[in-house]
Structure formats: C-alpha cells, structure tokens
Amino acid sequence: MKVELVTTLKRQATKILADLHSSKEPVLITEHGQPSAYLVDVDDFEMMQKRMSILEGIARGEQAIRDEQVVSSTRAKEQMNKWLK
Template sequence: MRIELVTSLKRRATEIIRELNQKRDPVLITEHGKPAAYLIDVQSFQEIMKRNELLEGLARGESAIEQGRVVSQVGAKERMSKWLA
C-alpha cells in the first residue's frame, strides 16, 4: 500500500489515480501525519460492496435462524408455488 500526503494528492491527483487504476493498490492519504482516507479503484470498491451485501445477507439469515423465523423446505415450496403459479 502506498502512502501519500493530502497535499501530494492535490498536486498530482491525475497521476495518482492513473497509477491506482493500473496497479489496483490502495493509497492511504495522510493529513498532518495521520491517516485521513483510503483511495481505492472503482473495481475494488464494487467488489467490497458485493462482499458486504453477501455478508449482510448471511448475518440476516443467521439472525432469522436464532429467532426461529424459519420454514421447512416443504413450507417454502408451498409459499413459492403461490408466487410462481
């Protein structure tokens, strides 16, 4: 991971973004010596968002199981047949 000062980002934004898109290596932006933001390419961001959606769905499913909000396979087929008929 590369580290860049916020002032470098201001001066060399086009170059930094071009390199970011080529290498797909995140850039840590620092301000006053402290981490301020991460800069990542669009494809990596979209992959992260898809993973998060999947993990959130799994968490909702686990929560439903823990709360007893489940139906049998037969019950699920009966419910689905109403929508698919």
C-alpha cells in the first residue's frame, strides 16, 4: 500500500489521484506520522459498500436465528400471500 503525507497530498493531489486511478492501489494518508485517511478508487469503494451491505444482512439474519425470530418457508409464503391479495 502506498503511503503519503497529507502535505504531499495538498501539493500533488492531481498526480496522486492519477496514480490511484491507474494502479487501483489504496493510498494511506498520514498526518504527524499517524494514519489519518485512505484514498480509494471510486469503483473499489462502491464494491466495498455493497459487500458491507450484504454482510450486514447476513449478520441480521444470524441474529434473528439466535433470537428465534424465524418462521418456516411455508408460513412465510402464507404471510406473503395475504399481503399480495
């Protein structure tokens, strides 16, 4: 992963962004020697957001199973049919 100082980002934003778009490699921005932010390609960011959404849905489903808040597929179909009439 590429690491850049925030001052370098301020001075060379266009070049850093061009490198990011061509390499698709995230850039870690540091301030005072500490990690501050990541720059990531837009397509990669959107893909990560979609993955997070899927994982959150799976986690909610797993929690519903642990909480015993589930119904059989037959019961679910019956309930859906009531709503669709």
